[in-house]
Amino acid sequence: MPSFVFLTVALALAISVAATPVQKRDAFSVEQVARGTFRKNGPAQVAKTLRKYNKAVPANILAAAENNEAVSVQDDTGSDPAVPSDHYDSSYLSPVTVGNNTLHLDFDTGSADLWVFSNLQAQSSLSGHDYYQTDSTKKKTGYTWKISYGDGSGASGQVYADKVTVGAVTATSQSVEAASSVSAQFTRDVETDGLLGLAMSSINTVKPQQQKTWFDTVKGKLAKPLFAVALKYHAAGTYDFGYIDSSKYTGPITYVDADTSQGFWGFTASAYSVGSTTTTSSIAGILDTGTTLAYVDAAIAKAYYAKVSGAVNDDTQGGYVFPCSATLPDFSITVSSVKQVVPGKYINYAPTTDGSTTCFGGLQPNTGIGFSIFGDIFLKSKYIVHDVSSTPKLGFAQQAGV
Numbered sequence: 001m002p003s004f005v006f007l008t009v010a011l012a013l014a015i016s017v018a019a020t021p022v023q024k025r026d027a028f029s030v031e032q033v034a035r036g037t038f039r040k041n042g043p044a045q046v047a048k049t050l051r052k053y054n055k056a057v058p059a060n061i062l063a064a065a066e067n068n069e070a071v072s073v074q075d076d077t078g079s080d081p082a083v084p085s086d087h088y089d090s091s092y093l094s095p096v097t098v099g100n101n102t103l104h105l106d107f108d109t110g111s112a113d114l115w116v117f118s119n120l121q122a123q124s125s126l127s128g129h130d131y132y133q134t135d136s137t138k139k140k141t142g143y144t145w146k147i148s149y150g151d152g153s154g155a156s157g158q159v160y161a162d163k164v165t166v167g168a169v170t171a172t173s174q175s176v177e178a179a180s181s182v183s184a185q186f187t188r189d190v191e192t193d194g195l196l197g198l199a200m201s202s203i204n205t206v207k208p209q210q211q212k213t214w215f216d217t218v219k220g221k222l223a224k225p226l227f228a229v230a231l232k233y234h235a236a237g238t239y240d241f242g243y244i245d246s247s248k249y250t251g252p253i254t255y256v257d258a259d260t261s262q263g264f265w266g267f268t269a270s271a272y273s274v275g276s277t278t279t280t281s282s283i284a285g286i287l288d289t290g291t292t293l294a295y296v297d298a299a300i301a302k303a304y305y306a307k308v309s310g311a312v313n314d315d316t317q318g319g320y321v322f323p324c325s326a327t328l329p330d331f332s333i334t335v336s337s338v339k340q341v342v343p344g345k346y347i348n349y350a351p352t353t354d355g356s357t358t359c360f361g362g363l364q365p366n367t368g369i370g371f372s373i374f375g376d377i378f379l380k381s382k383y384i385v386h387d388v389s390s391t392p393k394l395g396f397a398q399q400a401g402v
């Protein structure tokens with residue numbers, strides 16, 4: 001090729017590149033950080049979920065949660081549990097810079113507030129926490145937020161428009177909900193400095209005007225308007241923003257339309273399987289990284305535990321329990337004709353108390369909730385894509401290495 005032709009082509013290329021406006025499109029992954037350990041308490045998790053979804057907590061579940069706590073604390077005076085990892089789990093949280101402070105937040109696909117511990121709270125409620133130092137010049141005067149649960153617990157405070165950085169992306173004027181009051185349930189959870197909601201902005205609690213979630217604020221800056229979640233079994237998981245990481249799943253990603261009408265990442269499954277036995281059933285559920293267990297219709301929980309020898313739905317334990325030595329069958333839901341399998345061993349949540357040989361199930365009935373909630377017990381074997389490119393959709397895939 002004569003060199004002048006090459007030069008002309010090169011020149012034309014250079015011009016066309018220069019003429020294209022450069023748009024920075026971000027794609028990055030946020031790795032969770034293990035922040036301390038906590039004692040697993042199955043019925044306390046059930047109570048927490050009922051509160052989160054504004055449902056009354058039955059007395060037997062409260063009593064079971066307290067009993068579990070009390071018996072376990074007594075055991076603290078004795079020998080250490082033989083297998084600590086059974087009784088304890090790490091809190092896996094994500095680092096986020098809010099204003100000038102780096103906090104560790106719980107990324108929650110089941111809520112839409114970005115609320116943080118702040119200097120507006122009493123000093124006594126901040127012990128052990130990193131918190132947001134509010135900047136009065138950034139205050140959104142007249143704005144407040146409040147997350148209130150059926151039993152009177154919750155959190156509330158003021159609103160600021162400040163810089164929020166997650167991984168490679170900064171929202172320069174993100175609505176930050178600074179707590180002034182936080183009920184005991186949250187202050188006890190010393191590892192969590194707040195929540196970063198990833199559900200729909202339509203359920204944000206800021207008044208008089210709802211505010212956008214961090215994801216809604218930055219989605220236009222991302223290479224693709226999506227995020228993907230890979231929570232892990234006894235390990236730190238990741239949140240990928242703006243891209244899908246093909247090394248994190250095997251097989252196809254199966255998409256289904258998301259039902260966002262209630263503000264959640266809702267979807268409908270068409271069947272469930274216990275081991276290899278499949279039963280057709282329309283299952284309306286949501287995905288929620290901020291919920292520890294999985295909750296399904298009572299009939300489905302019953303069908304599952306019918307295949308676990310020694311399993312009982314025990315009121316005094318606050319749900320389904322079984323001998324810790326039991327072999328658990330896999331549990332699957334069928335989404336867009338593809339089975340999404342949760343390995344049986346993932347469904348053993350924890351011993352009911354330290355040293356107990358009775359274990360609390362990670363799959364529990366959704367009694368009183370009215371829909372299914374697929375929390376961490378389900379998510380830890382999945383790679384889930386939350387995509388808002390057009391009509392919101394959810395992509396389900398089996399996590400690599402599970």
Ligand SMILES: *[C@@H]1O[C@H](CO)[C@@H](O)[C@H](O)[C@H]1NC(C)=O
Binds near residue numbers: 099134
């Ligand atoms: C944040 O840091 C900047 C730069 O150091 C400082 O000027 C500002 O006062 C800080 N804001 C707060 C609320 O501490």
